[in-house]
Amino acid sequence: MSSLHAIDPAWAWVLAGFVLMGGELLLPGVFLVWLGLAAFVTGLVETAFDLPWQAQLPLFAVLSVIAVTLSTRLNRGHVPLLNRGAHGLIGRDIVLDTAIVEGSGRARVDDTLWRVSGPDLPAGTRVRVTGVEGTVLTVAAVS
Structure with missing residues (x-):
């Protein structure tokens, strides 16, 4: 037992x-x-x-x-890289798909076309994403 x-x-x-x-x-x-x-x-x-x-x-x-x-x-203060959405694009260099005219244009990031805002620039210009406002990327020309 x-x-x-x-x-x-x-x-x-x-x-x-x-x-x-x-x-x-x-x-x-x-x-x-x-x-x-x-x-x-x-x-x-x-x-x-x-x-x-x-x-x-x-x-x-x-x-x-x-x-x-x-x-x-x-x-604390650590932001995971996953699910950051458009904020994950800040600092990335991209090329304008359409010209920025009167502060608004478009740029392709990977397989997505994004609205961008920034200074007037011609299509094909290399820009850097500096911020995000809603679904619009704020960009500046790369010098």
Whole structure:
């Protein structure tokens, strides 16, 4: 007859950490990975110090807050390159498809024709995207 053994609390925390980090694959964002890391570290601390559960839960909570706070501060001001839309074109050099006349013209960027605004320039002029206003690229001549 086999006896049932309770899972070691340290392994439970490590397993919870892996489950939370794995959950990051299913859910968008980068949040569960920090909770998973906190659970993983809680498991390592439990292994080293054999803490009672009354100490493990607050430790996990504190480590979670620290991990999420640090990740938020590290990512502050960081704009992902994906899904930036037209703002991702700022700084890029392009060629005018049609002349800019009275401040308005068109330029092809890859496979898309964009409206552009800037100083009057002939078609074929190389310009640099300096800004975006709605769906209109602001451009300046490249010197």
